Amino acid sequence: MSAKAAIEARLRKIGRPEDSIFKNNEPLIMQWDESLKELSKSIERYYLDNRQTKEEYAEKLEILKEIEKYVTKNIFNKKIHQWKFDVKAVVPFGSSASGLGMKGGDLDMTICLHPGFSPKNKKIKLRTNMILEEILEDIDSGRMLPHREFEDMEHRFRGRIPIVTGIVDDIDLDISISMTEGVSAQYLTCKYIDAYAKYDHRFILLAVFAKAWQKSMKTDRNERFFKKIFPNSCTIVLMVIFFMKRYKLLPPNINKKHAEHLGIDRATWARVRQGENGSFGIPNEDVSKWKESNYCDVSIGTLFMLYLDFYSEIVDFSTQKLDIENGILKEKEASRRTAEIVIVDVVDKHNTAESVVYSRMLQHYMERAKSVIMKTDRKQLLHILMNSPIKDISEYSEKEFKELRERRLLPKRRGRRY
Numbered sequence: 001m002s003a004k005a006a007i008e009a010r011l012r013k014i015g016r017p018e019d020s021i022f023k024n025n026e027p028l029i030m031q032w033d034e035s036l037k038e039l040s041k042s043i044e045r046y047y048l049d050n051r052q053t054k055e056e057y058a059e060k061l062e063i064l065k066e067i068e069k070y071v072t073k074n075i076f077n078k079k080i081h082q083w084k085f086d087v088k089a090v091v092p093f094g095s096s097a098s099g100l101g102m103k104g105g106d107l108d109m110t111i112c113l114h115p116g117f118s119p120k121n122k123k124i125k126l127r128t129n130m131i132l133e134e135i136l137e138d139i140d141s142g143r144m145l146p147h148r149e150f151e152d153m154e155h156r157f158r159g160r161i162p163i164v165t166g167i168v169d170d171i172d173l174d175i176s177i178s179m180t181e182g183v184s185a186q187y188l189t190c191k192y193i194d195a196y197a198k199y200d201h202r203f204i205l206l207a208v209f210a211k212a213w214q215k216s217m218k219t220d221r222n223e224r225f226f227k228k229i230f231p232n233s234c235t236i237v238l239m240v241i242f243f244m245k246r247y248k249l250l251p252p253n254i255n256k257k258h259a260e261h262l263g264i265d266r267a268t269w270a271r272v273r274q275g276e277n278g279s280f281g282i283p284n285e286d287v288s289k290w291k292e293s294n295y296c297d298v299s300i301g302t303l304f305m306l307y308l309d310f311y312s313e314i315v316d317f318s319t320q321k322l323d324i325e326n327g328i329l330k331e332k333e334a335s336r337r338t339a340e341i342v343i344v345d346v347v348d349k350h351n352t353a354e355s356v357v358y359s360r361m362l363q364h365y366m367e368r369a370k371s372v373i374m375k376t377d378r379k380q381l382l383h384i385l386m387n388s389p390i391k392d393i394s395e396y397s398e399k400e401f402k403e404l405r406e407r408r409l410l411p412k413r414r415g416r417r418y
Helices: 003-014 028-035 037-050 054-074 123-140 185-199 202-215 223-229 233-246 269-273 284-294 300-314 359-375 381-385 398-406
Strands: 086-093 107-114 150-156 163-168 171-178 320-323 328-331
Touching (some): 037 202, 037 300, 054 123, 054 171, 086 185, 123 163, 202 233, 202 300, 233 300, 233 320, 300 359
Antiparallel strands (some): 086 107, 150 163, 163 171
8 A cells, every 4th residue: 555545544534624625525635734734834844943053063063072082082091990992983863963953952972982892791881880980070170171161960870871961061961882893873873864864854844843742741840750651752753753654654674775875884983983974875866766656745734643643543552562674563572561662673672662651641642632633723723732731640630530540541559659
């Protein structure tokens, strides 16, 4: 089934927009695109108004290069607790290093070291924290980049990936360490993001707006509860990729089809140090050929509604996992049933969605947003969609709390400790 046929079939189940100006027999894609044209314009405008500028990214790279120069010359020039490490590269990753970069975004950087170790080596975390302690000490002492202004710097050593985090010249900074034999998974992830954007720019628009919509529901009061419901930024991007693959808007298995351009063998240390960017040169003719056979002209507003519909109505997180590489829903293994959402990524084998504790609440809020899109007056749609923060668990009445349990949106537990 083509992308257009798959989307049209799903829209038939959703139904016509209430404000449709077309006859019943007109394609529903056309009807919904017309109905949501103002939402589409708002999503596109949000991206254009808030995307990271070249100047902002250049400033982040300048900070990165200064940190790289310092740590190479002053920290890794000697043994650290009897271990000698060589700096293979210092690379940016995360949204700022890809087409998802937005104004005010973090500078996420990882210091790639040699010798590498197996990810299962239990000493990696210990050695990582030893190195980060040295880095933080040099920052706090004023020896590292004294002309820069550091604020609120701290060493978070308990996380799965320890980091030194804080603010440098009003830019949020996260420094991590990679001791893998090859280029870090975080770096390669940026290349996949750029590759998907090359196939369909709507991927970037959808991922950026999905993040913004989710962030709009967070407040200082509900932050702890919010984090147990909603996935992190990386997981949102993977969910958008998977959704678009399911509707054949993005191709499956690009890592296999373009292994020579996107695979780990392509990501040599020499190329990384030279700052190679983009999608590792996936041929334009291959992208054009795929688009000719698969491109579906559907608006970003309609796609956002379908994204909400897909995860609130179609996916069963309790029994299914998302295979990103193939774009296939697979049955969860019994050993992974304790995780609310399971995502199997191409690059990083770790389940990025493990922080989600209440997946049914996530689906509830996605269904609520979909309902807003379908039923709200178009002039008020964006305002209501982006100004509806969730309640904190402490703000529910006993009656509401009981209803959440009965609807299985929250598990049954003693008391109200959520």
